[in-house]
Amino acid sequence: MKNLVRMKLKAQEVVTGPFVGINSPDLVEIIGLAGFDLCVIDTEHGPMDPESIQQLIRAAELSGMTPVVRVPRAEPVEILKVLDVGAHCIHVPQVNSPETARAVARAARYHPDGMRGVAVPRALSYGLRPLGEALEEANREVMVIVHCENITGLERIDEIAAVDGVDMVFVGPYDLSQSLGVPGEIFHPSMVKAVSRALEAIKRAGKPAGIFVTSPEEAERRIGEGFRYIGYSVDGLIFGKACREIVSTLKSRRQGT
DSSP: OOOHHHHHHHTTOOEEEEEEOSOOHHHHHHHHHTTOSEEEEETTTSOOOHHHHHHHHHHHHHTTOEEEEEOSSSOHHHHHHHHHTTOSEEEESOOOSHHHHHHHHHHTSOTTTOOOOOOOOGGGGGGTSOHHHHHHHHHHHOEEEEEEOSHHHHHTHHHHHTOTTOOEEEEOHHHHHHHTTOTTOTTSHHHHHHHHHHHHHHHHTTOOEEEEESSHHHHHHHHHHTOOEEEEEEHHHHHHHHHHHHHHHHHHHHHHO
């Protein structure tokens, strides 16, 4: 495993990629071939299970893209399953306390850094490599990304961001806006203040910050603010928007003739 996202972030680069909710290896491969750095295979909102996730991960790797998986909840067994099939990074939603953050970090790593269960799955080359070497590589390369998307977590963001073993904090603006009572108003004054507070805490912890966006303009704004990991929209929205634009253009041209 060579975690290209980890390498690029360490080099102070910006990385970008969409969330994937459609269970299609072909679509993931196209996303990678198009040039995105990563894709976030979304098992919180998507229909995928570990068997299908494995195929999406293979497609991402084949196209030179880092496979990231968002687990449905902060449970060790959920984390174990997606890492065993080969996820390079995990997103964990609703991490609202440093205690949860520590538990997540330990669930993602082997001894001495954590308590991840040891077997010989795909992630460890099915046992065909020396075990100690494979465990050490996994501990070094896997990234743990926790979400700040709730006012409860925001209140403890400094503690959460400082947890050893948490590699990055990702701000989920839509869930956070709902928690603040302004659902969908991601640039409401209370949201601007909340996002700024989270970003400053993440910076103080010396870690990269991520956020979700839905347009190039929004991405540029967030990069300007200091975010370096950009979750760019959702596969279905990207595809749907492209289809709608084509249909609209064709209709307007027919009407023009």
